Amino acid sequence: MAKKSKVSSLIKGSLWLFLVAFLGFNIYLAISHRFYFYSALTKTYFVGQKGPGIYDLDKFPHATINAAPKASQLVEAFASRALSAEELAYLDGLQTTSFLVMRNDTILFEHYAMDHNQSTVSNSFSTAKSVVSLLIAIAVEDGFIPSIDEPVASFLSEFNNKDMSGISIRHLLTMSSGLEWSESGANPFSDNAEAYYGTDLRRLVLSKKPTRKTGEVFEYTSMSTQILAYVLEAATKKPMEDYFQERLWRRIGSENDAYWSKDTEEGDLKAYCCMYLTTRDYARLGLLILNDGKYQNERIIPKWYMDEAFVPAKLTTMQDAPNQRYGLHWWVAPGAGDTLRYARGINGQYVLVVPSKRLVVVRTGHKRTPDVLDASALKTEQVGPFRHQVGHPPDVFEYLQIAFRLAEN
Numbered sequence: 001m002a003k004k005s006k007v008s009s010l011i012k013g014s015l016w017l018f019l020v021a022f023l024g025f026n027i028y029l030a031i032s033h034r035f036y037f038y039s040a041l042t043k044t045y046f047v048g049q050k051g052p053g054i055y056d057l058d059k060f061p062h063a064t065i066n067a068a069p070k071a072s073q074l075v076e077a078f079a080s081r082a083l084s085a086e087e088l089a090y091l092d093g094l095q096t097t098s099f100l101v102m103r104n105d106t107i108l109f110e111h112y113a114m115d116h117n118q119s120t121v122s123n124s125f126s127t128a129k130s131v132v133s134l135l136i137a138i139a140v141e142d143g144f145i146p147s148i149d150e151p152v153a154s155f156l157s158e159f160n161n162k163d164m165s166g167i168s169i170r171h172l173l174t175m176s177s178g179l180e181w182s183e184s185g186a187n188p189f190s191d192n193a194e195a196y197y198g199t200d201l202r203r204l205v206l207s208k209k210p211t212r213k214t215g216e217v218f219e220y221t222s223m224s225t226q227i228l229a230y231v232l233e234a235a236t237k238k239p240m241e242d243y244f245q246e247r248l249w250r251r252i253g254s255e256n257d258a259y260w261s262k263d264t265e266e267g268d269l270k271a272y273c274c275m276y277l278t279t280r281d282y283a284r285l286g287l288l289i290l291n292d293g294k295y296q297n298e299r300i301i302p303k304w305y306m307d308e309a310f311v312p313a314k315l316t317t318m319q320d321a322p323n324q325r326y327g328l329h330w331w332v333a334p335g336a337g338d339t340l341r342y343a344r345g346i347n348g349q350y351v352l353v354v355p356s357k358r359l360v361v362v363r364t365g366h367k368r369t370p371d372v373l374d375a376s377a378l379k380t381e382q383v384g385p386f387r388h389q390v391g392h393p394p395d396v397f398e399y400l401q402i403a404f405r406l407a408e409n
Contacts, residue, residue: 036198043197052196054097054122054347054366057276061265063241065249065258072253072296074280075106083111087402094348094395095366097122098279101403102360105287109406110279114366121259121276122364125345128260128275129225131248131285133173133329135232135240137305138247144235148173148328152227155234158206167214169231172224173328174313178212181221192222201226201263201270218315218323222272225329229271240269252284252295273345279362286351286360289341310341317391319373325391333392335385340400344368348395352403356385361403369395 043059044051083091091099097116101109116122124131139145146154148169153159159167164179171177184190194204205226212219229240236243241260249258258281261274277285288294293301309328317323325331333340338356343349348368352361375390383389383397384404 036194039197039199052123052125052346054125054349054364056123056274057121057259057261060261060270060274061263061267062259062261062274062276063239063269065241065245065260067254067257068250068252070253071255072284073105074102074283076110077106077108078110079108081109081406083402083406087405090398090402091365094368096348096363097366098362098364099399099402100279100283100360100362101406102283102287102362103358103407104290107280107283109403112279116279116364118280119256119278121256121278123273123345123347123349124275124277124282125273125347125349126222126225127282127343127345127349127351128271128273129222130330130343130351131244131275132225132228132232132240132271133309134248134288134301134305135244136169136173136228137302137309138300139232139235139243140305141302142236142247145169145231152231155231156206156227163210167210169228170328171215172228172231174315175218175220175224175326175329176215176313176315177221177224177227178210178214178217178219179208179221179223180211181208181219181223183221195222195226195270195272196274199264199267201268202230206230216316218313218317218326220326225272226268226270228329229269240271248300251298251300252288254281254284256281279364282349282351282362282364283360285343286353286362289351289353290355290358290360310339331392333386333389333396338385340386340396342396344393344396348393350396350399352396352400354384354400354403357404357407359403359407361399363399369393 097114099111100107140147150169151165152167152169153165159165167177182190183192195201198204205223208223233240256278259276261270262268263270288300293299293303293306309330310332311327312324312332313327315323324334331342331344341353343351348363348365350363371391371393373391383400389397
């Protein structure tokens with residue numbers, strides 16, 4: 001009897017300990033504005049995911065951006081092009097869902113897998129950042145923003161203080177604002193996790209303070225793009241989705257509606273990520289960049305932006321090396337007579353533009369390789385004309401090699 005009583009007391013003690021710990025944990029979540037933690041659990045581990053996915057559209061409120069009244073025509077010229085067994089194995093190994101190669105406006109090759117097809121939309125993740133930068137350029141040309149060197153404080157009162165008044169739109173575009181932000185995709189308590197799963201994006205982003213000098217170090221942060229979106233909306237006095245639809249999306253002859261996740265039904269677009277497009281409409285964005293900001297001879301992106309966006313910003317990286325990989329919210333890989341221009345997302349969402357070969361390559365999928373930060377780890381010193389591969393994911397250059405071969409057939 002005494003033994004049973006002892007076991008019962010142990011169980012009760014353990015239960016009380018659990019309840020106290022659970023209560024303490026929830027108090028911590030409340031104080032730190034992290035109740036999104038439970039939303040993250042239900043949207044990931046409870047549905048068999050380990051983190052954000054490319055088909056998360058219906059998990060969050062979202063805006064719909066209507067397609068063009070008449071889609072621009074993309075020519076199909078598939079001929080007998082096919083992936084080799086080795087190439088297919090590489091794509092499958094990274095759970096590729098689509099792979100498209102286009103020369104000018106002609107689709108040379110198109111591949112879909114894992115239930116993905118021509119009409120499937122998938123999460124852009126940070127590919128959206130590059131699109132937001134295009135909208136900033138258009139807003140400058142439309143007269144809503146004087147220049148990209150305009151202080152952010154001209155549009156957002158939170159920046160009207162001695163520590164932040166020197167931060168300009170350019171600093172956000174080059175990821176050199178110096179504002180604190182934890183970008184981790186693995187840490188459930190990072191700023192990125194709260195931005196993705198939380199419900200008060202504006203409070204989170206506009207509460208950040210500088211931790212380093214502005215305009216010196218390239219430090220990639222999703223916060224930078226979100227602030228640009230708030231600048232854009234303050235300047236144009238329009239929701240960003242409306243400006244996007246009117247001034248960009250419909251003008252490139254988009255074939256399908258686009259979607260953009262929001263933090264709440266009446267809240268803010270997650271501008272730093274979470275734009276959902278079909279593969280062919282990603283290709284139309286690439287074609288806009290390939291044609292130097294024009295679409296079917298209509299100037300959509302101003303020439304000054306196209307001249308600046310793909311030149312590495314004069315900054316130092318977090319590895320204390322000169323920046324050779326990031327311009328104005330676009331990734332770049334300079335080479336012999338050409339510069340690879342590309343937008344990218346965390347799971348390997350790529351829109352790759354190779355001007356010298358007149359190619360656009362789109363890849364969507366579930367995985368990508370991590371950035372190579374040490375030249376000794378490079379598989380080869382040069383891929384096509386591109387020599388500067390440090391700071392880029394190796395799979396980018398694998399996809400380019402496949403595209404180059406397919407384009408030769």
